[in-house]
Amino acid sequence: MSEVIHLERTRNYLQPGDVSAAVGLWKDYVHQPERDLWHDYEWGNVHWYCCGDPFEARALLDTVMQAMSPRSARELRKIVSRSDAVWNRPSPPYDVAGRSRTS
Numbered sequence: 001m002s003e004v005i006h007l008e009r010t011r012n013y014l015q016p017g018d019v020s021a022a023v024g025l026w027k028d029y030v031h032q033p034e035r036d037l038w039h040d041y042e043w044g045n046v047h048w049y050c051c052g053d054p055f056e057a058r059a060l061l062d063t064v065m066q067a068m069s070p071r072s073a074r075e076l077r078k079i080v081s082r083s084d085a086v087w088n089r090p091s092p093p094y095d096v097a098g099r100s101r102t103s
Contacts, residue, residue: 003072007064019064022057023079029054030087 008014061080065073 003068004064004076007067011067013060013063018060019076021052022060022064023083025052025054025057026061026080027083029057030083 004019005016008016008018058080061076065076065080068076
């Protein structure tokens with residue numbers, strides 16, 4: 001945390017709280033229902049203008065991890081990778097009627 005605080009104070013592209021906000025935004029986004037994610041993909045999300053773009057938040061996390069020491073970057077990567085794993089999880093198969101085959 002101390003390195004995150006230091007980066008937020010010394011980098012011109014960061015404000016205090018940006019890293020934790022980015023982690024939270026990315027985590028919340030990837031845990032949304034699949035239909036909401038598809039809607040965002042197809043038509044965008046107007047709330048991103050006021051509440052933050054989760055993809056920009058994820059890109060910011062990559063930038064921050066590159067600026068950190070290897071040990072701190074590894075700790076942050078561990079946290080971010082949990083959400084990345086949810087994002088990269090394959091969708092369940094659907095039959096022609098649109099129902100999940102697992103139900």
